[in-house]
Amino acid sequence: MTFFTGNFFTRKMPRRMIVQMLIALPALSLFRNQPAVVDPDEIVEVNGWILKRSDLA
């Protein structure tokens, strides 16, 4: 028990906050995979049409 009671986080932070942080962790990964910047002039082929990506907006 000495190990837990001596830990910085367990001494300074309430257990409730720790749980909330753990729950929030997966959501943080969303910010890591930010979508690439889309080139509006990129040429795309949709249903036979040769279009600019911005045409699809």
Added chain:
Amino acid sequence: MIFDSYEAFRAANFTAKVCILGSGPAGTTIARKLGAAGIPVVVLEAGSREFSDESQDFYRGTTVGDPYFDLDITRLRFMGGSSNHWAGWCRVLDSQDFEPKAWAPDTGWPISRADIDPYLPEVHDILELPDFRPDVPISDDIRWIQLIKSPAVRFGEKFADELDASRNIAVVLNTYATELAGDGKRVTGARLWSNGQDAGAFSADYFITCTGGLENSRLLLWSNQRSNGGVVPNATALGRYWMEHPTFEGGNAILADYGEFEVDADNEAFFSPTLAAMERLQIMNFGIRLIETPYPHVKRLIADLACTAPDMAEWMSSRLSQNLRCAAQLYVAWEQAPLASNQIELSKTDVDHAGVPRIELHWKKSELERRTLLEGLRLFGTTLAQKNLGRVRIADWIGNGGDYPTNEETAGHHHMGGTRMGTDVTRSVVDANCKVHGMDNLYVGGSSVFCTSGECNPTTTITALACRLGDHLGKVIAV
């Protein structure tokens, strides 16, 4: 002089130095050049002055492979040859068409565009053409090219009086050579057929076959067979590498701005790829014919576009009330890769009235051409989109890899190859001067000598090559 039979010609005691077979654009042009140089020439024309079913019947044949036109419909057998149904569209093969393409075997000519350029002023006179304007690049990939719609010179009509008045040229109608005889070095004579019967043997110092892009191969194949190889000693390529310009509707376009190009009097404009684009995509040459279409087509296209890109469709629609000119149909005609397997053979079962085997044409479009069609439309569509000139929709059957439609133009009635020009005797039939390899006195005129077809109509190039051959032969004979 013009004679209606070989009998009448013989009675005139005209001695010809050169015998030209066929009075189409190539035959007539070469005859005029030689006649002007003071060289006596006889032109044997199989038909008469007018079309007849009896004459056309000699052109019947069969096609194996892809669907093609009836062989007695796709060409004409009377004075002036197939110029009699020519549409008159003119353009010379581009410089790049003469160059070998690393991605397409058996491409490249032994001559360059510069070799025929000196003859273009004469060609312009013959075909009554204004000067061509230079190509206009509308992107790094696509050129706006000019294809002149000429008055469509009918060589038989246009030059009949001149030929009749000539003292050096004798045109003999209803007469042709069923076969040439040769000893492996020279043509020694021709077996003639006139007005429905055998007319005996005929000889001249030089022979030039100008019977068309199908018939040249037929005549030489049959002659060679009868002479045990004495007419075309190196016959590996004879009849092979035959080419057309396959032509299909490739899709549509909605056009927003004509700032970079104008349509002609028929509401058409023409586009081709740059050499760099062909090289990058490893495709053949092609021509896109953009034809403005009536208003209802615009609405249909915009409705279709609205399903995919509603905002773009709305913008296009708004242009309708401003200066949007129209929608367009896109027809694509492309260069066929020269393939030895596309060839003219002699029928083993069917002969004409003179006993000459009919043509069995083996013709099939390749995968490279299919890719040329699709990538060509993509290139054009990309250019229009990038330049905000409009948007292109590729026909479903092309995008989906479907079969070629059977109810469209199919091809251009352009018969090329079969006696192609080259330096390798196993892959060509004539040399750079259109002389049959190994023969001293046999030449070939017309589009059968084409090594590659480019994307444009062949008559202008045929006429230029004929001027060049006429000049060359005039010098050879004068020596």
